[in-house]
Amino acid sequence: MKSLIVQLRWQFLLLNRNNIITISIAVTIVYALAFFALQDLDNLDKVLTLLILNDPAIIGMFFIGLSVIMERNQQVLSALFVTPVNHHLYLMSRIFSLTLVGWICALGMALAAVGPTFNFLHFSAGTIGVCVLSCLAGLYLVCYTSEFMHFTLRSIPLLMVFINLPLLNYFEVTDIWAFNLMPSYGSLKLIASAYGNSPDTTLLLYSYAAQIFWIALLYWWVYRTFMSKIVNA
Amino acid sequence: MKQLIKVSASDFKLIFRDPSLRVFLFLPALIYLLVNLFLPWLVDRYEGVVEYVPYVLIVATIENTQMFGFIYSMVLIDEKESEVSKVYGVLPVSKPAFALSRLLIPCLLTILLTWLLLIIQPFYTLPLMPALLFSVLAGLIVPVYALGISIFSKNKMEGMVWIKVFNIAVVIPVIAFFLPQPLNLLFTVFPTHWAFQGLSHLIEESTYAWQMLIGFAYFIILLMLSVRRFTKVHYS
Numbered sequence: 001m002k003s004l005i006v007q008l009r010w011q012f013l014l015l016n017r018n019n020i021i022t023i024s025i026a027v028t029i030v031y032a033l034a035f036f037a038l039q040d041l042d043n044l045d046k047v048l049t050l051l052i053l054n055d056p057a058i059i060g061m062f063f064i065g066l067s068v069i070m071e072r073n074q075q076v077l078s079a080l081f082v083t084p085v086n087h088h089l090y091l092m093s094r095i096f097s098l099t100l101v102g103w104i105c106a107l108g109m110a111l112a113a114v115g116p117t118f119n120f121l122h123f124s125a126g127t128i129g130v131c132v133l134s135c136l137a138g139l140y141l142v143c144y145t146s147e148f149m150h151f152t153l154r155s156i157p158l159l160m161v162f163i164n165l166p167l168l169n170y171f172e173v174t175d176i177w178a179f180n181l182m183p184s185y186g187s188l189k190l191i192a193s194a195y196g197n198s199p200d201t202t203l204l205l206y207s208y209a210a211q212i213f214w215i216a217l218l219y220w221w222v223y224r225t226f227m228s229k230i231v232n233a
Numbered sequence: 234m235k236q237l238i239k240v241s242a243s244d245f246k247l248i249f250r251d252p253s254l255r256v257f258l259f260l261p262a263l264i265y266l267l268v269n270l271f272l273p274w275l276v277d278r279y280e281g282v283v284e285y286v287p288y289v290l291i292v293a294t295i296e297n298t299q300m301f302g303f304i305y306s307m308v309l310i311d312e313k314e315s316e317v318s319k320v321y322g323v324l325p326v327s328k329p330a331f332a333l334s335r336l337l338i339p340c341l342l343t344i345l346l347t348w349l350l351l352i353i354q355p356f357y358t359l360p361l362m363p364a365l366l367f368s369v370l371a372g373l374i375v376p377v378y379a380l381g382i383s384i385f386s387k388n389k390m391e392g393m394v395w396i397k398v399f400n401i402a403v404v405i406p407v408i409a410f411f412l413p414q415p416l417n418l419l420f421t422v423f424p425t426h427w428a429f430q431g432l433s434h435l436i437e438e439s440t441y442a443w444q445m446l447i448g449f450a451y452f453i454i455l456l457m458l459s460v461r462r463f464t465k466v467h468y469s
Contacts, residue, residue: 034405036414
């Protein structure tokens, strides 16, 4: 536990040094002001869901990948992995720090858009879930690229498939059941349910279960890939 | 002048040497496909989409300008990280002219791409010269965007963070279209607000001169300020 706290402290220091925390908060304030101004617009909750899945979540995917690339290029990882630092702690501290930033930003946006009346538990579970999943996607991607621009480029189609396909069903553009099997579907439904008055209990249970299943599966997969492609490479 | 044009052309070739940057050149093609194929399909299928077409078109033209902005901000940050910028700093050329000349070709290409997009989109018949005027205004985003991100960023990680901020600042004035007066006036602080309003008036066939004029003045001031700051921080 103590090691995790030490790692987390370093992570927040790094995020702060790269201005990620300050700018994320500033961007959230801009979004919040925009939402506040757009209060009377129909379907504002849908716009909010779209933005949460495409902004705080992206913070995780992009910056976890970019930070690993930077550390690898500066030979920090080679030095770090010969120390007795637990590799799970290394991954978890990165995921946790970026998830916390994403969750706070999403919370700020939700408060501005729909007020304090939403279901805090479902909303938090959904945003934390999508942030963790995005971080895992970023970590997986970074195992196969050591170059900054390659990572940025490859993350675009990954984001479109990973995040945006379930959104097509959500916006009723499509009605394809396979999109509901995507990893981010559970998070999307939890976030959307948080604004509803009486969310469907079965759907909620399915969303929680799907989210836990995908996070566990992807973490196991990403950890194995990370060990073989980066730590033991 | 001849020397600067030569430098500008050879500098532009830099992005063709890096395959990862080259791929970004396909982004305008993607925007063209979205506007010319996907959007008409959406309009045919969903009646309600038609009222949002002007806003989608406005955002599409502006997104078009961000491609070179992104590429060049990455190029400038890369040379800052690798300290190549210090070598440029001792060249016997005027630094502001050098900085501007390097962004001339991407700026001209952006103008051309934006103009073509406005002309071939299937929704409105826009007059050629006013469409070109708007394209020039949109093209001015490229140098301001690239220089601005480079000024604020020490490394690519910070660059990506600032790109996020700049992208929002560029696109967010579209919200003004959905707000009543005087609330929409809050967005006049964003330079692209004037370009958006100008193009919107052009689409509606109403007077657009004032919006365009303010937009040009705003971007030229921003360009002068960013070139001045850039030459101070980039080459030393």
